[in-house]
Amino acid sequence: MLFALVWWTILLLRYNDELLDISLVHSMVPNQAEILQRFEKNKYQIYGEGLVFGLSLIIGMYLIQRAYNKEVASNRKQNNFLLSITHELKSPLASIRLITDTIKKLTLNYEEKGELCDQIIKENTRLQNLVDNLLLASRLNHQYQYFFEPKDLPEIINIVIHSLKVQYPQANIEFKSDPLESEVWVDQESFKSLVHNLLENAIKYSPNNPNLNLQISKSDQANYQVKVTDFGLGIPDKEKHKIFDQFYRSGDEETRTTQGTGLGLYIVSRIVKAYDGRIIVSDNIPSGTVFKIILPFQPKNHAHITR
Numbered sequence: 001m002l003f004a005l006v007w008w009t010i011l012l013l014r015y016n017d018e019l020l021d022i023s024l025v026h027s028m029v030p031n032q033a034e035i036l037q038r039f040e041k042n043k044y045q046i047y048g049e050g051l052v053f054g055l056s057l058i059i060g061m062y063l064i065q066r067a068y069n070k071e072v073a074s075n076r077k078q079n080n081f082l083l084s085i086t087h088e089l090k091s092p093l094a095s096i097r098l099i100t101d102t103i104k105k106l107t108l109n110y111e112e113k114g115e116l117c118d119q120i121i122k123e124n125t126r127l128q129n130l131v132d133n134l135l136l137a138s139r140l141n142h143q144y145q146y147f148f149e150p151k152d153l154p155e156i157i158n159i160v161i162h163s164l165k166v167q168y169p170q171a172n173i174e175f176k177s178d179p180l181e182s183e184v185w186v187d188q189e190s191f192k193s194l195v196h197n198l199l200e201n202a203i204k205y206s207p208n209n210p211n212l213n214l215q216i217s218k219s220d221q222a223n224y225q226v227k228v229t230d231f232g233l234g235i236p237d238k239e240k241h242k243i244f245d246q247f248y249r250s251g252d253e254e255t256r257t258t259q260g261t262g263l264g265l266y267i268v269s270r271i272v273k274a275y276d277g278r279i280i281v282s283d284n285i286p287s288g289t290v291f292k293i294i295l296p297f298q299p300k301n302h303a304h305i306t307r
């Protein structure tokens with residue numbers, strides 16, 4: 001279309017020049033300067049219209065391409081999500097089935113039975129966490145109501161750490177709580193999910209170094225900070241702004257080995273927004289990632305919110 005437009009413009013300019021020559025030869029008007037001026041004006045009009053149509057075409061093409069790319073990316077994300085959720089549901093169910101079959105068929109001693117039961121509890125916790133995350137993500141998008149109340153943060157965090165230890169016994173989580181000097185108001189369910197998702201990611205994406213730190217400290221007069229540091233794979237700079245998108249996971253589902261659904265950080269970002277807080281992601285040195293979550297001691301609208 002662009003080529004056709006350029007070609008039409010050239011043709012129109014040629015006709016304009018030919019008409020000018022004819023007019024100059026056959027014109028009855030004594031003032032030839034007037035004729036020249038009129039044809040010069042026509043020329044600019046042709047240039048102007050060509051330019052406007054050309055630009056509209058380019059902008060239109062750009063917008064269509066952008067919408068198309070968005071649609072493709074969104075379809076890819078949803079497809080990846082379906083693949084990951086199927087895998088996440090199937091693998092613990094298959095493990096539980098296999099373990100129960102083993103317990104039934106073999107004559108096992110007390111210790112062996114205990115080990116297999118621990119495996120079942122682990123797979124069950126994994127399923128439970130997955131379902132909790134799915135439900136919470138859906139509720140956060142629709143009708144989740146925050147109920148803020150004064151809470152003891154270390155107590156909540158220790159519960160989360162304890163449940164993660166069941167699923168990831170190899171993880172070494174060092175938790176440090178500085179004095180905050182203020183009462184902290186949180187919505188327990190969402191705060192637990194926030195800490196759980198950050199810690200679980202730190203464990204999952206640190207396959208070769210299971211050590212990680214969690215620290216709570218005062219940030220300023222009105223805010224405190226939850227900082228999770230790992231020594232794992234790290235997040236490339238070009239991905240840092242994408243990781244909070246719903247269903248976003250780096251890499252491709254077919255080749256990925258880490259479990260997940262791409263909902264964890266989306267949930268974290270929705271919760272932090274509701275608390276009126278902010279998230280800072282940076283690289284850890286020598287390797288890994290630091291997530292800093294800055295939250296107000298008393299989220300502004302807590303007085304109006306009830307469950």
Ligand code: ADP
Nearest residue numbers: 201202205234243249250260261262263264265
């Ligand atoms: P999931 O872990 O289920 O894939 P998340 O929303 O929790 O989904 O995280 C999105 C992506 O961000 C992950 O796929 C991973 O690539 C990256 N990511 C999150 N946390 C970390 C971390 N601590 N270290 C390295 N990469 C991370």
